[in-house]
Amino acid sequence: MSKVRIYTLAKDLGVENHKMLEILDGLGVSYKSVSSTIEEDTVELIKEILAEEAAAAAAQPAQAETSSQRATPAPSSGAQAPSAPPSSQGAGAQTAVTEAPAATATADEVPHRAPVVTIMGHVDHGKTSLLDYIRKTKVAAKEAGGITQHVGAFEAKTSKGRIVFIDTPGHEAFTTIRARGANVADIAIIVIAADDSLMPQTREAIAHAQAAKVPMIVAINKIDLPQADPEKVKTDLTQLNLVPEEYGGDLVVVPVSAKTGEGVEDLLEYISLTAEIEDLRADPKGKFSGVIIEGKVDKQAGVLATVMVQEGTLHVGDFLVVGENYGKIKAMTDSAGARIKEAGPSTPVQILGFSTVPASGEKVQSAKNEHAAREVIATRVDVRRDEENARNRRRGPRTLEDIMG
Ligand code: GDP
Numbered sequence: 553m554s555k556v557r558i559y560t561l562a563k564d565l566g567v568e569n570h571k572m573l574e575i576l577d578g579l580g581v582s583y584k585s586v587s588s589t590i591e592e593d594t595v596e597l598i599k600e601i602l603a604e605e606a607a608a609a610a611a612q613p614a615q616a617e618t619s620s621q622r623a624t625p626a627p628s629s630g631a632q633a634p635s636a637p638p639s640s641q642g643a644g645a646q647t648a649v650t651e652a653p654a655a656t657a658t659a660d661e662v663p664h665r666a667p668v669v670t671i672m673g674h675v676d677h678g679k680t681s682l683l684d685y686i687r688k689t690k691v692a693a694k695e696a697g698g699i700t701q702h703v704g705a706f707e708a709k710t711s712k713g714r715i716v717f718i719d720t721p722g723h724e725a726f727t728t729i730r731a732r733g734a735n736v737a738d739i740a741i742i743v744i745a746a747d748d749s750l751m752p753q754t755r756e757a758i759a760h761a762q763a764a765k766v767p768m769i770v771a772i773n774k775i776d777l778p779q780a781d782p783e784k785v786k787t788d789l790t791q792l793n794l795v796p797e798e799y800g801g802d803l804v805v806v807p808v809s810a811k812t813g814e815g816v817e818d819l820l821e822y823i824s825l826t827a828e829i830e831d832l833r834a835d836p837k838g839k840f841s842g843v844i845i846e847g848k849v850d851k852q853a854g855v856l857a858t859v860m861v862q863e864g865t866l867h868v869g870d871f872l873v874v875g876e877n878y879g880k881i882k883a884m885t886d887s888a889g890a891r892i893k894e895a896g897p898s899t900p901v902q903i904l905g906f907s908t909v910p911a912s913g914e915k916v917q918s919a920k921n922e923h924a925a926r927e928v929i930a931t932r933v934d935v936r937r938d939e940e941n942a943r944n945r946r947r948g949p950r951t952l953e954d955i956m957g
């Protein structure tokens with residue numbers, strides 16, 4: 553074994569991927585992602601560093617982990633440590649070190665949040681089937697508080713934690729949301745049928761994910777079919793400069809079957825792994841912000857909106873502002889249809905309480921009370937009118953012809 557993938561090593565050594573990347577940064581070793589491979593001598597260095605850290609932690613259990621312990625000298629080829637502080641037990645190093653953990657402490661206090669995943673790909677390649685399979689096997693059935701509605705998102709419970717899927721597949725949902733300046737998805741799954749390989753909408757989906765700088769995972773679907781040719785898919789991807797891991801690149805490619813379920817567990821694991829690397833965090837105690845996933849009118853209930861909570865926590869009774877409209881949350885249900893009173897980050901919730909249907913991708917804010925909500929809207933209306941007036945002035949005086957059409 554000469555080379556090893558970062559995540560494999562992390563797993564073998566029982567440390568988090570983060571930790572591994574931190575050590576590599578300290579060593580000045582470059583990598584693209586946790587799928588990147590590292591040299592054997594770097595592996596040895598990492599083991600030494602971890603052993604030293606363990607020894608230091610045992611000797612001084614009260615002391616916080618210090619960055620100086622990472623700075624092992626004797627860099628090998630390709631593993632230079634130019635910027636690392638000197639390895640020292642001296643007093644100078646000690647004082648310098650006490651500040652470093654304090655600076656990261658605040659970032660670490662913001663809790664992790666579940667990843668939000670979108671599934672894109674060519675028509676008939678199996679997006680809906682894959683989502684259905686995951687929903688069927690990973691969503692704990694709850695006592696529904698009413699009629700279970702399609703809310704545009706669902707939460708899957710996996711052994712690695714929660715994963716939120718946007719279940720309006722197709723890139724329209726993705727692009728309309730992005731067109732309004734919002735980004736809901738953290739990870740994009742590109743579904744490619746093994747019997748069809750790359751098709752126009754596959755390329756579009758890839759382009760969208762790249763433009764949004766959202767990490768991609770390729771799911772090669774329908775591997776149960778006799779005519780499935782996953783190798784062709786991988787070769788075709790390589791031609792787009794997307795090189796699968798097994799060809800030495802960084803693209804995670806997972807063969808799956810939405811029909812038999814084969815590979816789906818692996819896919820979920822790769823999603824969790826990617827989420828871990830992305831280090832997704834949000835503060836449930838922070839100021840609320842969210843995005844509309846879907847809005848619609850229900851004959852019985854009235855206007856229903858699915859909101860993805862991105863920061864902070866929503867409560868029944870909160871006032872929400874969307875564009876130039878506001879509403880008060882009368883009732884809230886989770887994606888399984890259960891009534892809930894509050895919802896934290898990365899939770900899709902269906903909200904009853906708007907009077908007009910909000911559009912996908914609109915940003916949602918909260919206001920202290922009705923008065924505050926009205927004020928926010930009044931300001932927005934003013935700003936819009938000013939902009940409109942300015943635009944009209946720039947166009948110059950309109951002729952009678954313009955007006956009469
Ligand atoms: P979408 O347009 O991407 O949402 O694709 P669908 O999920 O609607 O699937 C299109 C067709 O492919 C349907 O007839 C599915 O039953 C079929 N299909 C989807 N996934 C698989 C699979 O893994 N294996 C097989 N054999 N058929 C599949």
Ligand code: MG
Pocket residue numbers: 679680681721
């Ligand atoms: Mg579909």
